[in-house]
Amino acid sequence: MSVPKYPGLLEEVEEENYETAETMDPKLYRATTEGEILEFVMAMEHVAVDTHHDTLASCVQLGPQKTTILHIATSFGHHEIVKLICKDLPFLVADKNARGDTALHIAARSGDSLLVQMLIHSDYKEGGLGEKNEKGNTALHEALRFGHEEVARILIKKNPNMPYSLNLEGKSLLYLAAEAGFVTIAKLLMENPVGNYNFGGKTENKSPVFGAILGRNIDVLNLLWERDQSSFNLRSGNGKNPLHVAVCTEYTEGVNFLLIKHHYFAYQKDKRGFFPIHSASQKGLIDIIKVILHHRPDTQELLATRGQNILHIAARSGKHKIVDFMLKMPELEKLINEKDADGNTPLHLATICGYPKLVHTLTRDERVILDLLNNNLQTALDIAAEHIETEMASFQKRLTWMALRVISAPRSRQTKSIKSLNFRVGNQKEKESWNNKINVILLVATLVATVTFTAGFTIPGGYNNTNPDQGIATMLEKVQFQEFVICNTLAMYSSIIVDVILLWAQLGDTSSTQVALKLAVPLLGIALALMSVAFMAGVYLVVSKLSWLANVVLFIGTNFVIALAVLLVPLCFIGSSNCRVFYYIYYYPFLLVLYTVGI
Known part of the structure; x- marks a missing residue:
């Protein structure tokens, strides 16, 4: 076949x-x-x-x-x-x-x-x-x-006597009427057999109370409370009570209504272990938290999973606005440095999750204790440093580390000794990580050296071809030419020094790697900045006879060099010195980067 x-x-x-x-x-x-x-x-x-x-x-x-x-x-x-x-x-x-x-x-x-x-x-x-x-x-x-x-x-x-059952979504007629906000229809359904329904099985997910909350209709909600208060005790499939649902849908009027009618909702957990106030904190709902604390001020003491308070939850969720709001509330002061089951404060959690703007918000508050240790004997800076030392850190994690470095956050003594020992002993994965970093910087430095070397022999304006100045640059006496030569030369030699330092790091022992990177990164930053200035001076010189074009080149180049400096200063120098003066210099460039990227 x-x-x-x-x-x-x-x-x-x-x-x-x-x-x-x-x-x-x-x-x-x-x-x-x-x-x-x-x-x-x-x-x-x-x-x-x-x-x-x-x-x-x-x-x-x-x-x-x-x-x-x-x-x-x-x-x-x-x-x-x-x-x-x-x-x-x-x-x-x-x-x-x-x-x-x-x-x-x-x-x-x-x-x-x-x-x-x-x-x-x-x-x-x-x-x-x-x-x-x-x-x-x-x-x-x-x-x-x-x-x-x-x-x-x-x-x-x-x-009115027609026997209607639930649809395949488990929704009753009363649920649909409540969700649509039809008070009159809801009354008709509750007064006639046509509205009969039962709450067995999956219909608990489709309680008419939840429909009224989703429909954001306080009149229907009030009607249901008057006629059938027992329906308010039903939970959704994930364990949420009506107050949880009102919070999650950002229905402030419903939250206020439920807290007045049945304040015990505020003290019930869902299946995640969240009380309603924790759900509000996770979503960053300032107005709803105000309402809950107004009615039930002791809800601030409620702890969610892993013993986390509302400030922990807000920090873990990256909600810097609500964290800022909580920091301004004197009654919540005791939550600022409170630890969860893992010993983490809100600052620890914001650092772990990599929220630089939130970390900056917390560290601005003098009441935040920066040297508190979690159960792993780590300060917030230890955690941030671990992220960038043991992995190719994201820009967000690096900014988080910078947020702690600019305010001179401390590291724990235990972590310093452990890290030092681990670094000396080293494992293969960590060595590969450091080698990858070195190779990237080495590649960039070599590229800068090549470009600047080439630019040194293809100078703007060219050379004289006649005696007695044969071979001499035609624009030698121009200020911009001299600026080009000086910046280009410094950029080339800086990049060559970076190459040499990193070659030593590759050939030497592992303990020299960190020192080499601390020297190489700032030097490479200087080389990139000087190369940019040299380019701007060279182009300005070539088009200088057309004044408007020369001014445009100067304006664009100056702005980009400033932007480059703003990016490079925090990247290259934060953490390379413990001198307090440097932190004041780095602080504002860091803030500019932080609020420009908006994370």
Whole structure:
């Protein structure tokens, strides 16, 4: 037996579905969509004649999505055609399309109350009030989902005793009414059997109380409290009570209402171990925290998972604005240096997560103790330094380290000795990390040396070709030329020194690597800055006869050199000296970088 050359293609062909879709007579379809009643009647008679049927009822046609003429007329809002069909072909009212929708579903979704009344007053089973589509929605579900209050009222009054069940999402009619904010409809549902529902199983996730909170309607919430307070005790699938939900949806009015009616909500945890105030802190909701603390000031003492207070949670989430707000509240002062189960203060957590702006906010407060140790005997600076010493740190982590260095944060004695020992002993992964850093800097330094060396022999303006100054630069006496030569020379020699230092680091022992990098990085920064100045001087010299262009070059170059210095000063020099004077010099360039990048 031969093997097919393209077996996958053959299998695909064998699995093809050759089913033919339904089709409707084009004249009938066009007449129904356009809404011309006479053309519609003529088209129906034409179809009956062509198909050799004696009655219209026996020649019903379906569209590709199993839509009848009633579905089509309803979706286009053609009242006269719908009225005629309901009178002559009432059985079509119960027909469903491919999605399980009857014409009443379509009318309810569109909010057309006149169409809805025509359909429910037809002679066929009250217009299909209880029929469900593929999502388990009746027409009343659809009216509430799409916010059509008048349509919902019509459907309820048609049969108040209609037994409605939950849809496939587990949503009851009362939940949908609460979510839509329909107070009148909610009352109708609660006063009539039509609104009956039970809370078993997954419906706990769809409590009407949660619907009212999501719909942000205080009147519905108040109605539910008056009629059925027990429903407020239900939890969501992740253990959230109504106050948690109100906090997470940033519904301040609902938070205030719930705290007044049932303050015990504030003292209940969800499955994550969060109290509502912790959820507010995690999301950075200042107004909601104010409301909670106003009603229940002792909630500030509540601890979440791992013994973390609200300031811990805010710091862990990187919410610097709410941390700043909490620092300004005298009653929360005791939380500032509080430790969690791992011994971490809010400053430790902000450092671990790498939030430089938040770290800066905390370190500006004199009440924050910088030398507190966690359970690993680490200060915040120890953690930040560990990030940049043992891995290729992200820019965010490096800025976090800088935020601590600019205010001269201390390191622990234990960590210093441990790090020193670990560095001497070293492991292969750490050595590779240091070697990668050295190779990157070595590559850049070599590139700078090559560029500046080349620029030294291709000077602006060229050389004299005549005696007695043959071989001498034509622009030798220009100030900008002298500036170009000096800066280019210094940049080249600085980069060469960096190359030599790093070669020694590669050839020497591991303990010399840190020292080499401390020397090499600042020198490379100087070389890059001088190379930039040399470029600016050379271009300015070449175009100096066109004054406006020369000034533009000078303006652009000066601004970029300043920006380069702002970036390089914190990168190259922070941490290389313990002199207090240097921190004042580095502080403002660091702040500029920090608030420019906005992290």
